[in-house]
Amino acid sequence: MSNDSNNLREKRSLAQETPSILSKNRTIIAIIAFLFLLPLGTTSTYGPIRTLLRLITLMMIFGLLAMSFDLQLGRASLLNFGHVALFGVGAYFITYTLKTNFLPAPFNVIEQIPFPFTIIIAMLIGAVLGLVMGLTTNRLKGTAFAFIALAIAMFIYNFFSENNVISGGETGITVPTPDLIRTGPTYLFFVAIAFVFITMFIGMVILYLRKRTDYTGLILITPIMVAIAGVLLFFGRDVLGPVFVVMGFLAMILLHRIERNKSISDPLRYSENLTLTGEVKSTNVLTTYVLPVIILVFILLGLVFSFGANIADMVSLWIEDRSIFYFTIPVQFYLVLTCLVIIYVFVRRLIASPFGRMITAVAQNEERAEALGYNSYHAKIVVLTISGAIASLAGALYAPFINIITTDTVLGVEVTINAMLYTIIGGIATLLGPLLGTGVVVYSTDNLVNLIEGLGLPGRLWLIGLGMMYIGIVLFMPLGIVGSLGRRIDSLKGNLRQMKMGKFEFGLKDSDYWIFGLLGAMGLILTLSEDARLFPIGIGICGFLGGVGFILVIFFRREIWKKLKAFSSRLKLRLKAFLERIKSRQRGGN
Amino acid sequence: MMVQKKRFSPRNYLEENPQVKRILRFAVFLAIIIVGYLAVIWAIDIYTLEGVIIKASKATVNGLALSMLLFLMVSGFYLIFGLCDVINFAHGSFFMLGGFLGFIIYLGTEAVFLDPALPFHLIFGGNQYVMSIMAFIVSALGAFAIMALIGGGIEFFTIRRLYGNSIAQILLTVGFMYIIAQAAVVIWGPSQFSYFITPGSTSQLDTFFMGGVLVFGDIVFKTYNIFLIFLGFAFAGLMFLGFKRTRIGLQIQAGIEDSEMVEALGTDIRKLFTIVFMLGAGLAGLSGAILVPVIGANSGHGLTYLIYAFVIVVIGGAHYGRFEGTFFGALVVGLSIQFSSYFIPFLENIIVFIIMVIILIVKPGGLTGHE
Numbered sequence: 001m002s003n004d005s006n007n008l009r010e011k012r013s014l015a016q017e018t019p020s021i022l023s024k025n026r027t028i029i030a031i032i033a034f035l036f037l038l039p040l041g042t043t044s045t046y047g048p049i050r051t052l053l054r055l056i057t058l059m060m061i062f063g064l065l066a067m068s069f070d071l072q073l074g075r076a077s078l079l080n081f082g083h084v085a086l087f088g089v090g091a092y093f094i095t096y097t098l099k100t101n102f103l104p105a106p107f108n109v110i111e112q113i114p115f116p117f118t119i120i121i122a123m124l125i126g127a128v129l130g131l132v133m134g135l136t137t138n139r140l141k142g143t144a145f146a147f148i149a150l151a152i153a154m155f156i157y158n159f160f161s162e163n164n165v166i167s168g169g170e171t172g173i174t175v176p177t178p179d180l181i182r183t184g185p186t187y188l189f190f191v192a193i194a195f196v197f198i199t200m201f202i203g204m205v206i207l208y209l210r211k212r213t214d215y216t217g218l219i220l221i222t223p224i225m226v227a228i229a230g231v232l233l234f235f236g237r238d239v240l241g242p243v244f245v246v247m248g249f250l251a252m253i254l255l256h257r258i259e260r261n262k263s264i265s266d267p268l269r270y271s272e273n274l275t276l277t278g279e280v281k282s283t284n285v286l287t288t289y290v291l292p293v294i295i296l297v298f299i300l301l302g303l304v305f306s307f308g309a310n311i312a313d314m315v316s317l318w319i320e321d322r323s324i325f326y327f328t329i330p331v332q333f334y335l336v337l338t339c340l341v342i343i344y345v346f347v348r349r350l351i352a353s354p355f356g357r358m359i360t361a362v363a364q365n366e367e368r369a370e371a372l373g374y375n376s377y378h379a380k381i382v383v384l385t386i387s388g389a390i391a392s393l394a395g396a397l398y399a400p401f402i403n404i405i406t407t408d409t410v411l412g413v414e415v416t417i418n419a420m421l422y423t424i425i426g427g428i429a430t431l432l433g434p435l436l437g438t439g440v441v442v443y444s445t446d447n448l449v450n451l452i453e454g455l456g457l458p459g460r461l462w463l464i465g466l467g468m469m470y471i472g473i474v475l476f477m478p479l480g481i482v483g484s485l486g487r488r489i490d491s492l493k494g495n496l497r498q499m500k501m502g503k504f505e506f507g508l509k510d511s512d513y514w515i516f517g518l519l520g521a522m523g524l525i526l527t528l529s530e531d532a533r534l535f536p537i538g539i540g541i542c543g544f545l546g547g548v549g550f551i552l553v554i555f556f557r558r559e560i561w562k563k564l565k566a567f568s569s570r571l572k573l574r575l576k577a578f579l580e581r582i583k584s585r586q587r588g589g590n
Numbered sequence: 591m592m593v594q595k596k597r598f599s600p601r602n603y604l605e606e607n608p609q610v611k612r613i614l615r616f617a618v619f620l621a622i623i624i625v626g627y628l629a630v631i632w633a634i635d636i637y638t639l640e641g642v643i644i645k646a647s648k649a650t651v652n653g654l655a656l657s658m659l660l661f662l663m664v665s666g667f668y669l670i671f672g673l674c675d676v677i678n679f680a681h682g683s684f685f686m687l688g689g690f691l692g693f694i695i696y697l698g699t700e701a702v703f704l705d706p707a708l709p710f711h712l713i714f715g716g717n718q719y720v721m722s723i724m725a726f727i728v729s730a731l732g733a734f735a736i737m738a739l740i741g742g743g744i745e746f747f748t749i750r751r752l753y754g755n756s757i758a759q760i761l762l763t764v765g766f767m768y769i770i771a772q773a774a775v776v777i778w779g780p781s782q783f784s785y786f787i788t789p790g791s792t793s794q795l796d797t798f799f800m801g802g803v804l805v806f807g808d809i810v811f812k813t814y815n816i817f818l819i820f821l822g823f824a825f826a827g828l829m830f831l832g833f834k835r836t837r838i839g840l841q842i843q844a845g846i847e848d849s850e851m852v853e854a855l856g857t858d859i860r861k862l863f864t865i866v867f868m869l870g871a872g873l874a875g876l877s878g879a880i881l882v883p884v885i886g887a888n889s890g891h892g893l894t895y896l897i898y899a900f901v902i903v904v905i906g907g908a909h910y911g912r913f914e915g916t917f918f919g920a921l922v923v924g925l926s927i928q929f930s931s932y933f934i935p936f937l938e939n940i941i942v943f944i945i946m947v948i949i950l951i952v953k954p955g956g957l958t959g960h961e
Contacts (some may be wrong), residue, residue, distance in 0.1 A: 073757070081900075136951075144954045147904045150897075151943035158940045413897065417679075417764060424761045463772035470765030475748060478758045 022204040023211075026514030028344075031521045033201035035337055036194035038525070039330035040307040041235030042314070049235070052528055053333045055446070059439045060336045061398050064343060065415075066422035066434035068390035073420075074429030075351065076383040077363035078137070082149030083419055085156045086129055086388045088411035090122040090395030092160065092167075095175045095405060097121075102173075103166065115178040119339075122396035123389040130388020134381035141366075150413075157411040172406030175399045181331045184318035190334035191311060195300070202299050206292045208511065209256050213263040216508070218256050220515045223544045225249040227522055230537040236306020244302030248295045255291045258284075336397050343390055348431060350386070359383055425473055427480025436481055443528065444469060495556070519545060633933055644809055649932040650925070655815035657924025658822025659881055660898055661917055665829065666873030667899040668906070668916040672846040673866045675756065676749060679763040682896030683770035684741065684874035688733045689887035690778060692879020693785050696729035700795050722799040733879035734872040741871020745864050753863070767892060774889040781890025787883055800883065814883050821880070826917050833913050842866060843913065898923065901946050907956030915958030 022029065035056070041049050065087055072078040096103055097110050097118040113121065129152075136148045160167040167173065180186055205224075209217055229242040229249075236242075262284075314330075350356050362369040362376040370376055399405050409415075418441070426437025448462040477484035496508040523541040553560065604611045633642050667681045703710045703721045714721050744766060752758045778785070787793050789801065800814045833839040845852045845862055853859040878887075885891070902923050906915030923942050930941040937944070949957065 140950060140954050143904060144950050144956075147900065148947060148950055150900070151947045154943045155940055162936065162939075413893070421761060421764060424757055428757055458776075460776050461772070464769050464776075467765040467768035467772070470761050470768070471748065474758045474762045474765065475751065478752060478755055 019203075019207055022200060023207055023511070026204055026208065026511065027517035029197070029201055029204050030514050030518035032337075032341055033197045034518065034522060034525075036197045036334075037231070037303075038235075039333050040191065040194065040303075040310060041231075042330045043237075043310050050329050052525070053329050055442070055528060056525070057329075057333045057336050057401060059442045060340050060435075061394050061401060062418070062422060062442060063435040063438040064336075064340060064394035064397070065391055065419050066426070066438050067343065067347060068387040068394065069419040070423045070426075070428055070430075070434045071347065071383060071387040071390070073423060074433075075356070075363060076359050076380055078380060078384070079142070079146045080133070080149045080384075081146045081413075081416055082133065082151070082153030083391060084411055084413065084415040085149075085153035086126045086391035087395040087398070087415060087419075088153075088156060088160075088407075089129055090126050090392030091399040091405055091410040092395075093122045093125055093392075094118055094396040094399045095173055096166075098176050098178055098400065099173065115180045119393065119396045123393050126392020126395070127385045127389040129392075130384040130386070131381060133388070134384035137380045137384070138377050153411070153413075153416070157407060160411060161407045167407050170406070172404050172409070174404050175402075177328055177400055177403070181328055181335065181400070182318075184315045187314060187318070187331050187334075188311075190331060190338070193334070193338065195303070198303065199296065199300065202296050203292070206252070206255070206295060208514075209252055210259050210287065211511065212509075213256070213260045216512070218253065220512055221252065222249075223519060223541070224515060225252070227519070227537060227541055230540070231522075231526075232302060232306040234537065237309045238305045241302040241304075241306025244298050244305060248298035248302065251291060251295045251298060255287060255295070258287050258291075262287075332401055336401070339393060339397060343393070344431070347390075351431075355379070355382070421470070423480075425470070425480055427477075427483030427486070430480070430482040430486065433480050433482035439524075440481070441466075496552075516545070516548075645932045646929075647809055648811075649928040651811050651815060651819070653925035653928030654819045654822075654921075655812075655884070655924075656928055657921045658818050658825075659877070659884060660895075660902055660924055661822055661920035662825060662877035662880060663874060663895060664899045664902045664916055664920055665913075666870035666877070668903050668913070669842065669866050669873070670870040671903055673842055673849065674749075674753070674863050676759050676763065677756070678870070679760065679896065680744075680766040680770060681870070681874055681899055682892035682894070683767045683774075684737055684871050685878045685895055686774060686887075686889060686891040687740075687770055688737050688875030688878025689882050689885075689891065690774060690785070690878075690889075691733040691736055691875060692729040692882050693787065693887040695732040695879070696725050696787060696882070697793065699725040699728045700793060704794055718795045718797050719799055722795050722797060725795075726799065729882075730876050730879045733875040737875025737878075738868040738872030741874075742864055742868040744871075745867035749867070750860070750863075767896075771889065771892050774892075778887070778889055781888055784886035784888045785882070786886045798883065812884075818880075818884065830913065838862075838865065898942070901942055903956075905946055905949050905956055907958035912958040915956055918957055 039053055069083055072080050097113055100111055133149050133152060137145055140148055229245045232241045232245060358374050359379050362379050366376050395410060422438040422441055423434045425440060426433030444466060448465045449459040452461055452465055453459045519541050523538055526538045637645060663685050667678060670676055670678045700721060702708060748762055749759060752762060787798055789796050789798050800817045802813050804811045804813050833843050841852060841857050841862060849859055902916060902919040905922060906919030922945060926941050926945055931938040
């Protein structure tokens with residue numbers, strides 16, 4: 001009895017906490033919802049969006065690998081040169097379960113395991129290998145650990161490259177796409193998940209609007225809604241969709257007006273109603289229930305109208321001919337994205353937990369952590385096990401995605417070096433860094449050739465360009481993209497809190513930055529797809545961000561001018577000292 | 591309050607009981623002798639006595655030559671890694687670039703020597719053997735100088751800003767590795783092409799001073815391999831003397847063991863870093879030039895030899911290690927590769943890693959280092 005009431009209380013508290021969960025992770029929810037929205041645009045015919053989806057899928061798979069690498073390097077400061085082994089065992093295991101009659105008799109039992117469970121078993125295998133690597137950390141630290149891991153990776157590499165029966169020799173193994181990925185119901189299942197995330201996103205926007213009752217909120221929300229309407233206009237098939245989104249936006253403006261009037265007419269009572277997270281405990285039925293439901297229904301109807309034809313097309317295609325591969329790309333995208341979201345949330349919780357703090361303590365000063373009573377050996381083993389499971393998951397997703405694996409592509413030393421580069425470029429010990437670094441490197445490996453040929457140089461120089469890029473990043477952002485920019489942004493945020501332009505006063509609060517995150521992600525992803533129809537949206541987004549930047553420059557013109565002056569004077573001083581040194585040396589020589 | 595449980599550690603146990611340690615050491619010694627004896631008997635049983643002698647002598651000579659080859663290359667890597675604490679991923683590329691530089695300088699020098707307009711034929715008197723020796727020395731020294739300049743430039747302009755941030759250094763050196771490797775591919779073609787100094791075809795001279803083979807009965811050795819062994823030993827001796835006798839060598843050796851103390855005693859450690867970086871890169875170039883007659887100049891050598899460099903330095907003792915460690919590490923690696931390729935071919939690729947694992951588990955700091 002008491003147990004039941006406890007459960008009830010938990011459920012109720014979960015329902016009450018939902019708004020605060022939504023408002024705490026605005027950027028993440030917005031970006032995830034946008035990524036879930038993208039594949040709905042795939043039609044049954046060929047379209048450029050498929051290329052885009054494949055590219056993003058590849059980025060996300062390697063992003064998982066980089067995240068697992070960062071868990072070791074950034075959190076536990078374990079440099080692992082054998083990381084590729086964890087990736088490779090996952091890839092090979094999933095291959096053996098998908099390919100029928102490939103392994104000799106006693107081992108081909110694993111073909112009987114159905115597909116989604118094989119991913120979990122692959123993760124378990126990776127975890128066991130990570131555990132084996134972790135067992136050596138008792139005695140070996142730093143470089144010695146890195147090389148023991150390298151030796152383990154080399155043993156596995158040699159085992160596979162010497163046995164052509166199980167690795168397919170030079171040409172590698174072709175990996176069939178799992179049947180489950182090609183079915184209509186799976187697609188519909190993921191579409192349902194997409195709608196759940198989009199609903200969450202809209203709820204988050206509504207909560208945000210009710211909190212930001214000044215004009216800044218409305219100004220900032222406009223480009224988002226315009227961009228969403230634009231995306232629907234270009235990806236969807238029906239003009240009715242964007243119209244509904246615009247109607248939803250009008251409802252949002254109405255909601256904003258009502259909340260604003262209330263906050264102005266009775267500010268004291270309004271502020272009493274604010275909760276800790278900033279939501280309004282309103283008793284007004286109109287703004288709490290009626291208008292949000294109307295907005296939600298409008299925008300979801302808009303989505304259904306724009307993408308309904310696409311979804312129906314895909315499903316009817318599956319009913320007509322079940323051997324067709326049209327589902328593979330969006331469903332694979334959804335699968336990888338779902339895994340990435342789960343792993344991201346998991347890693348985030350892990351790092352914020354007491355155990356995560358303990359790992360950081362061990363990484364920063366092992367002796368001190370041991371003196372405080374923590375067992376550093378166990379901490380490292382657990383980190384390596386978790387990281388092994390994640391890396392193996394990346395491998396298990398990679399093999400069916402790329403469809404052909406050789407020992408060099410899934411077990412070669414280059415993969416470790418690449419994972420290391422992704423992590424370091426993005427910034428170690430940051431959550432988004434490895435993902436962003438992977439995106440940057442994968443995109444530039446694909447497109448540097450075009451860029452260099454566009455400059456009139458031979459395309460063979462692309463690797464040189466990549467090397468230059470690495471050196472530039474290291475010299476100007478020694479902590480990686482996210483790590484170095486994060487520090488500057490923190491100081492900028494304080495300045496942006498209160499701004500004044502003439503009579504018009506406004507300020508950006510911490511709760512506003514998700515808009516820039518989402519717009520940046522949208523702009524990046526839309527420029528990734530080389531579709532001419534999408535350029536207006538991309539240009540619009542860039543224009544908005546550029547406009548904001550311009551306003552900032554105008555606002556901070558005195559500070560910028562001061563800094564420039566200081567920089568030039570410093571440069572002059574240094575040059576003078578250098579010249580004087582040369583002169584004195586010449587004099588001394590004479 | 592968490593109380594840490596005392597873990598059972600074999601090392602502590604052995605230190606508390608010296609008698610057990612002595613017995614254990616004796617037992618391990620005995621076991622190694624017995625295993626070695628059994629291995630020899632097994633080999634004689636399979637290959638016959640004569641076959642074993644031939645194979646063993648070939649493996650010894652080739653293994654020593656390979657060891658010296660690796661030692662020449664790794665000594666530079668060891669210096670940079672030991673003193674500056676930079677894991678130099680570009681070292682393999684320096685080595686590869688040194689090979690190409692040596693090749694080009696050799697051909698250029700002999701063209702100058704053979705030019706009738708210049709007075710060199712008066713000095714050599716048409717003796718092409720001496721010309722070949724001189725061209726070889728010039729090529730080695732030229733590669734050393736150019737690579738030292740390149741390495742010093744890289745240290746001065748980029749790495750100098752990043753001491754203490756070892757993660758960023760990795761990214762930086764990988765960037766240089768890509769640039770050099772791709773530049774070599776663009777200029778000299780992909781790794782399918784190897785460039786050798788061949789008298790009569792690539793080289794204009796009709797002889798190379800260490801070409802050809804030596805024949806002892808059934809056993810055939812390349813002359814250059816034997817030359818390489820002597821050269822390597824001479825080189826090691828020279829470097830050893832340099833570390834023991836010269837001031838800068840002593841400073842470097844001390845800096846590897848404790849750089850803060852050296853700095854406190856009044857040495858400009860930044861300057862020392864630059865010098866060591868130049869020396870390391872120069873040694874890579876020199877070894878590349880010397881090894882052109884053995885392995886050729888090839889744009890794919892960068893990554894292949896980089897992993898050997900890692901392994902040897904780790905076996906020899908990376909941090910706080912001594913210079914001799916690298917020498918013995920190279921000996922162990924070279925000999926074990928050749929012996930396993932003659933006697934147990936299926937282990938050829940991984941024997942190095944097996945040995946490395948054993949050494950690291952027994953002595954985590956490597957042969958000469960301590961934890």
